[in-house]
Amino acid sequence: QVQLVESGGGSVQAGGSLRLSCAVSGFTSSRHCMGWFRQGPGKEREGVAHVRFDGDTSYVDSVKGRFTISVDNAEKTLYLQMNSLNVEDTAMYYCAAEPLGYIIPLCANLNYNNWGQGTQVTVSS
Secondary structure, eight states: OOEEEEEOOEEEETTOOEEEEEEEESOOOSSEEEEEEEEOTTOOOEEEEEEETTSOEEEOGGGTTTEEEEEETTTTEEEEEEOSOOGGGOEEEEEEEEEOOSSOOOGGGOOOOEEOOOEEEEEEO
């Protein structure tokens, strides 16, 4: 059974930084996408950043240059380093993972079926 557990959320002032972690267990596929999503108050969920098994990464325009997604395969942990945070980044953040078949898609276009429970990030001005 796949389990994803996020941590690292919290409250920070605008301009500050946070690093989110997602511990992954029970996920054995060597070909996969992993991603971070967020859902702010009154907003739809959006994909923030994705990383594919071959190292390809993608970001939503609003976080490019500020957020970095990475994976520690040995620790089976997904990270999201968030710098220069602003109030618009306030949201519940979720990690997700999905195995891939023979076809390698753009992770941003993928439907993820394995999700964590979320960690709250609140940025104050």
